[in-house]
Amino acid sequence: MTGRTAWAAAAGLAVGLVVVSHLTRSLAGVFYDDGIYLALARSLVEGHGYRLLYLPGAPGAVHYPFLYPLFLAALWGLVPAFPANVVVFKAANAALLAICAALLVLYLDRRMAQRTWRLAVLVAAAATVLPLVTVATVLFAEPLFLVLLVAACWACDAARESQARGRMWLLAAAAGVLAGAAALTRTLGVTAVIAVPLSLVLARRPRAALIAAAASALCVAPWLVWVARHRAEVDPALVAGYGTYTDLLAQAGWATLSPASIRDLLRPIGAVALAPYRGWFRFFFGVPALALLVAGFAPMLRRVPALGWTLLGYCAIAVIWPYGPDRFVWAVWPFLAVAFFAGAEQVMVRSRAAAPTIAWAGRWCVGVTVLVVVVGYGFYQVRGYVRGDATRLQQGISATMTELLPWVRQSTPPDAVVAGEDEAMLWLYTGRRAVPSYVWRYRGRGDESLGPDSLRAWFERAGVTHVLLSGPGSDAAPTLSQLLGRFPGYLHAVRVWPGSAVAFAVQRDAGGPGGSTP
Numbered sequence: 001m002t003g004r005t006a007w008a009a010a011a012g013l014a015v016g017l018v019v020v021s022h023l024t025r026s027l028a029g030v031f032y033d034d035g036i037y038l039a040l041a042r043s044l045v046e047g048h049g050y051r052l053l054y055l056p057g058a059p060g061a062v063h064y065p066f067l068y069p070l071f072l073a074a075l076w077g078l079v080p081a082f083p084a085n086v087v088v089f090k091a092a093n094a095a096l097l098a099i100c101a102a103l104l105v106l107y108l109d110r111r112m113a114q115r116t117w118r119l120a121v122l123v124a125a126a127a128t129v130l131p132l133v134t135v136a137t138v139l140f141a142e143p144l145f146l147v148l149l150v151a152a153c154w155a156c157d158a159a160r161e162s163q164a165r166g167r168m169w170l171l172a173a174a175a176g177v178l179a180g181a182a183a184l185t186r187t188l189g190v191t192a193v194i195a196v197p198l199s200l201v202l203a204r205r206p207r208a209a210l211i212a213a214a215a216s217a218l219c220v221a222p223w224l225v226w227v228a229r230h231r232a233e234v235d236p237a238l239v240a241g242y243g244t245y246t247d248l249l250a251q252a253g254w255a256t257l258s259p260a261s262i263r264d265l266l267r268p269i270g271a272v273a274l275a276p277y278r279g280w281f282r283f284f285f286g287v288p289a290l291a292l293l294v295a296g297f298a299p300m301l302r303r304v305p306a307l308g309w310t311l312l313g314y315c316a317i318a319v320i321w322p323y324g325p326d327r328f329v330w331a332v333w334p335f336l337a338v339a340f341f342a343g344a345e346q347v348m349v350r351s352r353a354a355a356p357t358i359a360w361a362g363r364w365c366v367g368v369t370v371l372v373v374v375v376g377y378g379f380y381q382v383r384g385y386v387r388g389d390a391t392r393l394q395q396g397i398s399a400t401m402t403e404l405l406p407w408v409r410q411s412t413p414p415d416a417v418v419a420g421e422d423e424a425m426l427w428l429y430t431g432r433r434a435v436p437s438y439v440w441r442y443r444g445r446g447d448e449s450l451g452p453d454s455l456r457a458w459f460e461r462a463g464v465t466h467v468l469l470s471g472p473g474s475d476a477a478p479t480l481s482q483l484l485g486r487f488p489g490y491l492h493a494v495r496v497w498p499g500s501a502v503a504f505a506v507q508r509d510a511g512g513p514g515g516s517t518p
Helices: 003-021 033-045 069-078 086-108 116-128 130-136 143-160 165-184 187-202 204-233 236-242 244-252 259-272 279-295 296-302 304-318 326-331 335-350 356-387 391-412 425-431 452-462 476-486
Strands: 415-421 433-437 440-443 448-449 467-469 491-496 502-506
Touching: 003 116, 003 130, 003 304, 033 143, 033 425, 069 086, 069 143, 069 502, 086 116, 086 130, 086 143, 116 335, 116 433, 130 143, 130 259, 130 326, 130 335, 130 391, 143 187, 143 304, 143 326, 165 187, 165 204, 165 326, 187 204, 187 304, 204 236, 236 244, 236 259, 236 304, 236 440, 236 448, 236 452, 244 440, 259 279, 259 304, 259 326, 259 356, 279 296, 279 335, 279 356, 304 326, 326 335, 356 391, 391 425, 391 491, 391 502, 415 425, 415 452, 425 433, 448 467, 448 502, 452 476, 467 476, 476 491
Parallel strands: 415 433, 415 467
Antiparallel strands: 440 448, 467 502, 491 502
């Protein structure tokens, strides 16, 4: 094993051990999407196709690219005992994030102007940022996405550097396939589908670019055709959560493009990198830190152009995305860390050509900014790991649902349809049909309830027999409260838990608004 391979393996091992040490036996579905991924995997394993079996009509899952559920389905076939196999799926995510860290070190080594051990330390520190560890300890698609994304960028840049035509074309095809696979894991992988041929074109490799683009298209096109055929199956009330991405952007409108979008993207970055600083102090330190981050894109576009263009496109999409970009930020945090330190190095090198006083001031400014960020990030990490922040939320949600699920299994008939906030989880762990208890739409960069009338109409279409409310702080609570006031008697409380969770039975013979007969 060479030195660079050993350092890459060490970085991967460190990341894997950190994630494994935080694996819990929390329920699948605590963060919503993780339950849907597993429900889709079960649908595939049982031979029902790529469908949301718990929803009325079992519509196609047009919102969720299929590769990660397919990966889970393959594991499910090897370890079929549910729910015991959930911990195996989580361990697979830990292994994937470890592989990503090792691949990233090998990819960047000899391309970025850093010694291998420094790259290994940087990648290991960035890949264990608490929110990314949280993501990796539940059944989210990010670890698989990151492996495919790094591999695609590495293959593309290797194709750019190759002088042998046959090898270059083979690497370009591999990069295209891997970029397409990344897009089939997370839709934001489309940035790699675009960045890979773009970086080959800029390197004056037009045939290689065409090969990469064709390979990506062959991967992605069948999925797009399938989505187009099945998008109409999604109930209009569920478009915000289960519709296509074009549906979501059409719903949100142009209001997503506002100064608030930049603020929303920078907020989670500052919350982690500048954690101990508040108010004007965060702004004072944040401006030069952001300048170094932006400056780092130039050396990345030069040295690792496939990754640089992918990251640039990724950030651009995150800016216009109608909902909070936090989860998008955590997925590329290691890449942002590389960009920040590349920017610091770039400014240091450029300052040498300036006048002595300016060069001295520049080096001091860069040094202080880097130190402030390192201290801020270290503070965030140490505090978070000591408090157990990586798994606190998922364990809390799991504990709440563990109290409610036995009641659903024991007190509702097998043909019941339960409306709840985590419908995929309800179906997986109780066997009851389950639907959302909150129907909403995007409005600019936020969301809004469709209101109690639409909620009741949805319950009627879905054949809901019971409603489960986990507490007054849930998204569903305000609209359900309005529903109770507008349609007295429509929901009858049948069980109340100490933590304010409530189970309702639907009374379809109840009066209309204000108690009048409909």
